[in-house]
Structure formats: structure tokens, C-alpha cells
Amino acid sequence: MFKFDRRLIFNFDLGLSIAILLVAAMGLTNLYSATYTPGGGIPALFMKQLYYYLFGFLMILVVVSFDYRVLISFNYPFYGAVVLLLVFALLFGDSIANTQRWIDLGVIRLQPSEPAKLAMVITMASYFSRKDTGQGFGFKELLIPMGLTVVPFLLILKQPDLGTALMMLVIFGSMALFVKIRWRTLVTLGVVGFSLIPIAWHYVLKPYQKNRVLTLFDPSIDPQGTGYHIAQSKIAVGSGLMFGKGFLRGTQAHLDFLPENHTDFAFSVWAEEWGFFGCLFFLACYCLMLLSALRIAAGARDKFGMLLAYGIVALLFWQAFINLAMIMGLLPVVGMPLPLFSYGGSSLLTNLIALGILINIGMRRFQSGN
Amino acid sequence: MSVRDHGPVIQRTITRLHKTSEAELFQLKHRLDPVTGTILILVIGLVLRLWFLQIHKGYEFEERSRSNRVRELRIIAPRGSISDRQGRPLIATRPSFNVVWTREDAPNPDEVVKRLAPILHEDIALLLDRIREQSDNPSYMPMRLKEDIDWKTLVHIENNHYNLPGVRIEVVSARDYQYGDLASHLIGYLNEISPAELAKRPRGEYQGGDPIGKQGVEKILESELRGEPGAAMLEVDAHGFEKKQVATLEPNTGNDVQLTIDLDLQKAAEDALAGLAGAVVATEVNTGRILALASAPNLRLAEFIGGISKTSWKGMLDDPLRPLTNKAIQGQYPPASTYKIITALAGLNEGVITPETAFHCSGAMHFGNRDFKCWKKGGHGTISLRRAIAESCDVYFYQTGLRVGVDRLAGYAKSLGYGGKTGIMLEHEKGGLVPTSAWKLATYKDKWHEGETLSISIGQGFDLVTPLQVNRMMAAVANGGTLYQPQLVERIIRPGGEVAQAFTPVVQGKFKGSAGSLALVRDGLVAVVNSPGGTAGRVKIPGITVAGKTGTAQVVHRTTFESVQGDTPYLYRDHAWFTCYAPAERPLIAVTVLVEHGRHGGSAAGPVARKVLMKYFNIPDEAEEKAKAEKAAAEAAAASAGGD
The missing domain is CATH 3.90.1310.10 (Penicillin-binding protein 2a (Domain 2))
Known part of the structure; x- marks a missing residue:
């Protein structure tokens, strides 16, 4: 029953695969350095991430083995499961650093907000693929996708995890813009959105979050507290100079000046140890990955495939952009991992599965019907 | 893999997807171009930011990363x-x-x-x-x-x-x-x-x-x-x-x-001053090296270390013994009779006296409309230079000083280093005062009165000197008139033992009078200690000829407390001076002692100088010897008693 089609291999996207492998190699190398302590042997967190990678690559193989179009049917069950997990995390989750983000599954701890990002992409792609995109969407037609966005947004905001919550809005926005919104609707949404900012500032944002925004403009407000992250991260990045301090030689990272240096701030370690050229190389590989993904989107043989590929590009791009801009002191500090770089099983598996879906779409671009 | 392989649900979905018109797909595909553009622009933004941080400001951050950790x-x-x-x-x-x-x-x-x-x-x-x-x-x-x-x-x-x-x-x-x-x-x-x-x-x-x-x-x-x-x-x-x-x-x-200080001599000087307020200066006559420079009471170092408290600072300021002042270089006192050396030298060199010139002392000299008294109420009778120095006859020096005059006297005082700092390597040294008629006119807008000459001839009145100055004068008299800068530091030695800087004696000046006049005065100074009637007989040391001069400096006008010396309040008592050199035949050391409110030079200051000299010449203290001998005798007696 499982007849193998040779064209699947033929259409396997080599550029995307090489880019993924390069970024993954950099990410692992960097994680080794970020978690390394002299005389401590191979860091335990590095090993864990390595296992996640191996498991993730296995998942890619699973993901590419079936037609991506089945997702359109499994979309709502998936979405529903993620929402339930988010609720579960809020109610019974492990409280770490005053946030309720994790669900303990015994072997691993799941962070449901990570698969939620992918669920959002699939849901939006699925929803919009059924609508005609010729005329542009009005407010009424956007009500359902907006509702689908607000639910995970609020659940994640409550954890609280501002970065991931905003990512829900970013995914919705990216998708909606792509399928076209009517001008009047766009302007109305924009006005409403901006008028919500002061309300959010006063009633939603916690003082530490406000501080993170304020210190972006003036890190000297509180050099020992909130500004510390930004200042230390900028020192780490800047002191990398042209060629970096060398592997395992980043003093900022290894002397603990840089908090979270293996998770959200992993790239500062890369920048410190490999310098400007190391950063350029990373960006080049990451762009290669995104451009390959865009080519897959362009070559998708149906609307769902295109929207799904586009959504995954948006997911990979915005996470990376927000993370890097934050590390370089251009955006406030929010919780946002760098895909394939930051330590964390949930994030890594989510992103690898997303990449698997991309490969899947690319492999099946020839199947225009039966 | 064929679509037929999937179940009916998927079949339906795929059929619906297939309804996507080629036109719509084409339109959507073209919306990917601005997406690509947006991504590239934002990535270029990141690259620029990296360039700014790592290249443009890189060295600044690198410096900060270094100071961050080191x-x-x-x-x-x-x-x-x-x-x-x-x-x-x-x-x-x-x-x-x-x-x-x-x-x-x-x-x-x-x-x-x-x-x-x-x-x-x-x-x-x-x-x-x-x-x-x-x-x-x-x-x-x-x-x-x-x-x-x-x-x-x-x-x-x-x-x-x-x-x-x-x-x-x-x-x-x-x-x-x-x-x-x-x-x-x-x-x-x-x-x-x-x-x-x-x-x-x-x-x-x-x-x-x-x-x-x-x-x-x-x-x-x-x-x-x-x-x-x-x-x-x-x-x-x-x-x-x-x-x-x-x-x-x-x-x-x-x-x-x-x-240049000698530990033993310094200790001897400080021990001799114990309980007193005063100063001891001891120098080598022929080099100016300081062997001892003591000021009593000493600074109480324990109170200074770690910052002095207000109360102990105030206590030191209010202490009548003035522990904060280094009296050897900062204390300015009337030189009193030690100044007679200057007056004698001036008289001899100006030709107003000869060794044979005699004056009559009746216990006072009437000048102007008052009596200038001699310390000896009965007077010294007819007296010439040697005895006048030995017995410190005031009248003799009134007469001599009067004939020399204030300004000529000042010239000799200055040529022996008075009226200016010695230049010792210590801070806050005072220079004393040698009055002249011009000085008085400038300071008091008043002309010099001859009666004042009488006062300064015996070292009272305006005259002010420091013990260090007196000692240098004495050393110059002893060595034939050479004025050495008081030398405190012998050498500075590097950690390896190599000498970084060696200090040598510095000649500051030469006495302007004749060597003969100095010899005549020295003769008088020997008599002070060694002749009957000399004012410092008790300074005599067996085997060593000491030459010196006593002085008793009035703190307040003598008439005020004359009759009640015994009960004079401490602060109104006279200061006691003794300045000397030894051995008289071949002088090596000059010692000067000032005891504040010690009354008589011979009795208060002389013994202090004597102790220093004894230590210098390594002569055992008789009192100490006596005590030792007594103790030994007692022990011997006890031993023999036990033997019976």
C-alpha cells in the first residue's frame, strides 16, 4: 500500500537541508560553549540538546512520510489539544521563575506555548486556504481567525510569557497581511491596536516588563537590574570584534556575566566567540534557509501548501529577528528563543517539525492533483 | 504515493484544495516577493547593527568586557x-x-x-x-x-x-x-x-x-x-x-x-627629659650631623594611628606641655644668657672690649631712668671677660652690648645662624628673631631705644631662638666658626643594599669674626663648667672637659614674681637653657638643652645635657654605678651572713 514515489527524493530540497544542518551545527557548537565549564566534561545540557536534535531529525522523517495536506484535517484537533495543554499548564504546570509555562511529562518537560506557535500557523493556513483571497478580507471574515488567535494569546500572556504571546499576534498579522485585508479594515485594526497600547501599558504589563521596554531606550536606568541583560549582551556582542574571541574563549559568557546564555541569549555567545564574520556566516545560512523556504512556498502546488510554507517562514523569521534584535539591544527583552540555537526541547522540536513540514511541501510540489 | 491511498476525508479535502484557481495561486505567489524583500531589509538592518556594535564600537565594548572581568x-x-x-x-x-x-x-x-x-x-x-x-x-x-x-x-x-x-x-x-x-x-x-x-x-x-x-x-x-x-x-x-x-x-x-640619629643617644636624651617639657639637640661639631633631636613630651602615636579622635586632639592642644610642638625646631625662646656668647664675640671683634677690659658689677646697672639688674643681687664686683662668661654677669654684657649697639650685635648673631631657619629636613621649622633698629621701625613704627639693647645683650627682649639654632651656634664656636646645615639623613638605601643617595655635610656659612675671639670665648665657656663660681659646675664629667653656657630665660618680667619664685605658677616659671660642647680640647659633640619652665639653666638643663654626654662618651653613670655597687655589696653581705 505504501508505494514509494521516486520524485519525492528528486524534489528533496538540498539547499534547505544544507542550511538546516549548518544552522544546527552552529547551534550545537555554540550550546557546547555556552554550557561548558572547565574540567566539567561534556556539558549535560549539550547532550540533552543533542538528543533532542536526533529525535527532531527522526520527527522530520516521520513528517515528510505523509502528505502535508492531511494537516488540514488534523488542524482543529491539533489546535484544540494545544489550547487544552495551555490551560493545563496554567492550572497544574510547574512554576519556574514565577511563570506557569511547563507541563511535566516525566521524561521531558513540555512547554505547550512552543507547539502553539506551529498550531497557529497551521490553523491560519488552513482557515485562509478555504477563503477566496482575491477581494481582501473584511472585519467580519477576520472575526474567526482573530478569535482563534486571542485564545492562545491570552492563555500565554497569563503565564506570563509576553514574547510568545505576542508571537501569536505576529503570526496572525503576517498571515492576514499576506492574504490581504481591506484597507478600511487594516486602518481600523491599526487604530484600535494603537489605542490599546496605553491601556496595555497601564493594566496589562507588569512593572518588570515596563522596565524592559524603558531600559531599551536608556540602559543606564538600572545598570544592575533590568538594564543588566542588555548591557552585558551588548558588551558580549561588541567585544567579539571582527573575528571573535574564539571557541570557548568568550569571557562574558564563561564568567557568568551573561545570564540566560544558553537559552534566549545564546547568540551573544556566538557573537562574542566568532565575531562579526561568524555572525555574517550565521545570518547567511539562516537566510539561505528562509529563502529556500520561500521558494518552496512559491512552488507549492496548492493554496494551503503555500500559506503553510509562508506561515512557517514567518514563524522562523520573526522568532530569529526578535531574538537577535533583542540581543543587539534593538528591542525590549522578551522571552523569545532563537530557532535551532537556543537550548530547549519544546522549541527545538517545534521548529524542526515546522521545517519537516516545509520539506514535505517542497517534496510534493509536483503532485498537482491525482 | 497516490492520493487514492488516503481515506475519504482527505480525498474530500484534496478535492476542495484542487478547486484553487491557478489565477489565485499565481496572485499569491507574487505576494511572496515583497515578503522576501522585507526579510532581506530587516536582515540588512541586523547586519548594520552588528557592524555598529562589533566594528564601529567594538574596541569600546572590548575594553568594557575586559574591565568587566578583571x-x-x-x-x-x-x-x-x-x-x-x-x-x-x-x-x-x-x-x-x-x-x-x-x-x-x-x-x-x-x-x-x-x-x-x-x-x-x-x-x-x-x-x-x-x-x-x-x-x-x-x-x-x-x-x-x-x-x-x-x-x-x-x-x-x-x-x-x-x-x-x-x-x-x-x-x-x-x-x-x-x-x-x-x-x-x-x-x-x-x-x-x-x-x-x-x-x-x-x-x-x-x-x-x-x-x-x-x-x-x-x-x-x-x-x-x-x-x-x-x-x-x-x-x-x-x-x-x-x-x-x-x-x-x-x-x-x-x-x-x-x-644620622644615634638610637642610644636619642634614648638617653628622651629619658633625661622624661616628665619635662623641653628639647635636646645633639650634633657632631665638625659635620652638623644630628645625633639626637628630642622634643618632650613625644607625640602619642597610638592616638594618631587610624585617625585621631576629636577629644584626644583637643587634649593635646590644651596640654600645657604642648606635645604637638617639636620644641627643638619649632619652639622659639629668648636665648637668655646663652646669647652672651654673641655679645662677647661682637664686643671682641668690634674692639669695644679686650679680654682684659673690666667692668664693675654692683648687682645692677643704672641706665636711662631705671635699674637693669644682674641675676646676682650682691654683684660680681670688678669683672673681666673670662669670669663674666663663667659667672654669667649681666652687667658686664649690658656694658659690652651698649658699646656694640643693636645693629652690629645683630650682624654677629646672624653670622652665627640666628634669625633664619637652619634648613633642617623637617617641616614647620621656625627661624627665631634677631632684632635690628630697622626691624623695630618697620614692625612697631618706633625707633630703637638703647635700653632695649641692654635687654637683648643678655638674650632677653626681642631675641628669639630655637634650640636647634643655639646648638648650631655652639658647634660653630667649638669648630672655629663653620656653620653646618643640620643633617638628619645619612643615606638612602635601595632594597638591594645599594646606596641611592648619600648625604654629606653642607657648610652654610662662616663666622664673620676672628678665630682669636672664638678662642677667648671658648676659654670662658670652659670656665663655666670647670672653674669655681662657674654656673654649670654640676655638669662636670670625669675625664672629659665640657665647655658650655647656661641660660635662664624669663617668661614674664622678673619683678612680677621675683619674691615668690618658689610658688610661681608653672607657666610663669623661667625656661632653663644649657648649651655645650665636648671635649673642650678637641670638640666632637655639641649638646643643647632647653627645659621649659625649668627655672635655672645650670640645675635643670645642665644635668640633661650631662646624661647625653655621658652616653656619648660611654662613661657609666656614677649614680647608677653606685646603686649597682651597693646592690652587689648587699648581696655579698647576705652571702657572707649566710656562710656563718
């Missing part, structure tokens, strides 16, 4: 020692341990102080005060919380290292005053550099809290004694814990200073 811990150099002329240390140096705390390593002082206070046995508030005092320092600079902790505390802190982020031990060298307050005016003391002193120094030379010489040789030769501080470069982590020592810049030990 702490410079100063190592204060072991201070040079200060020794006597024979190389015997007068004060030694020992390591002292300070507790320091670096704000940058542990930003919350309350927590650190809370843990540190019980270990140091200090008040939390007091430690926080110390932090507040130093809060202007840059955050990477260690602040001193407590100085000179003992070993037990040191071990306690080292053991609790991981509970005390940012706390380190700093080793500095401290002075060990093994002879107590000996020569404290001369040597001075060390204390933390004051903000005012810090501001005066070139940037980076000193840091707040560094020890610095505050007085005496410690202050004047600070740059020699201090050496060059080194530094330990420590790599620390974000919690201020030491990771490793990156580099050490060894400090350069300070140079040793060898003084």
Missing part, C-alpha cells in the same frame, strides 16, 4: 625602614590585613555588611557609614571596611569566602613602633591619605585609603619610603569570585632611610 587589586609596597646611624631600625614594617569590598562585584551592601559585621565584631551601622564615606569611588575600586584585622578574623573571612561576595583581604604594610613613641616628632607617622592630599597628588599615584606619611621623615621622604605599589590582576566572575590570577605586577619595596 579586577585590579593593588598591592601596596612594603615600606622602607627608618634606622639610626648604625643601621638599627627605629621602626619596623609588618604586614597588616585590611578587609575590602568591591561594589561592582556585589551590588547590595546591606547583605554583605549583615554577614560581615559579626565576623568583624563591628556595628552594621558603622560599616555602612564607612561604605557611605567611600561611595564616591568608582564601583570597581575596593572600599576598605576594616583595617589591620587579626589572624583569627582573617581565617574566619577566608573560610566564609563564598558567603561574602565581593569581599577580599588586602595586605598593606604597617609600622611597628618597637620603641614606642621614641623620636616620634622626628619620624612622624602614617595614616590614610586625606581627600585633600589625594587631590594634590598626580592622578593614579595614590588611591583613597592608601597610607601616607603625615609628619616628620615619614612625610618628607614619603616618595623614597613608599616604593611603587604593584597590582594583582584577578579575573572574577559576575559574582565577584576570583577565577584566576591573570597577572601580578610585583610592588617595588621602598628605600630604607638611614638617619
